């Protein structure tokens with residue numbers, strides 16, 4: 001049985017992952033979303049980030065992908081090499097399935113504030129109720145960041161924005 005999941009799609013926007021088989025990790029509501037963990041996708045193999053991911057059919061089971069991700073999370077820490085507990089596995093597999101079941105094979109997605117959003121959809125405006133705050137854009141900022149080749153992240157790279165101390169401002173287009 002195959003599993004629908006996300007793999008890196010090209011190197012547009014911000015891309016620090018250079019893996020041969022870059023497979024996405026689960027969105028993680030970490031404490032520092034502005035560093036990229038709130039709006040980029042982590043690679044389950046190298047733990048580095050990328051911007052765009054495509055939904056594909058993988059031969060691994062949901063459990064195998066989740067295990068790869070959880071084992072990678074512990075790398076370099078005190079739990080390195082330890083198998084995840086049964087409870088953590090079943091909770092994380094449920095979380096995985098909640099995302100996987102909404103993916104359409106072939107579509108490209110970005111991550112914002114724990115939501116996985118298709119990019120190839122024509123939006124008049126984008127409004128996302130994330131883990132941290134509500135985001136309202138005229139265009140997905142990831143697309144602007146890809147066009148400006150990562151020269152400006154706008155609100156997404158600003159801790160004041162994520163902490164609710166500032167409203168939305170778009171990344172700047174390259175001059």
Ligand SMILES: [Zn+2]
Nearest residue numbers: 032033035037
């Ligand atoms: Zn972070």
Ligand SMILES: [Zn+2]
Nearest residue numbers: 017019043046
């Ligand atoms: Zn990687």
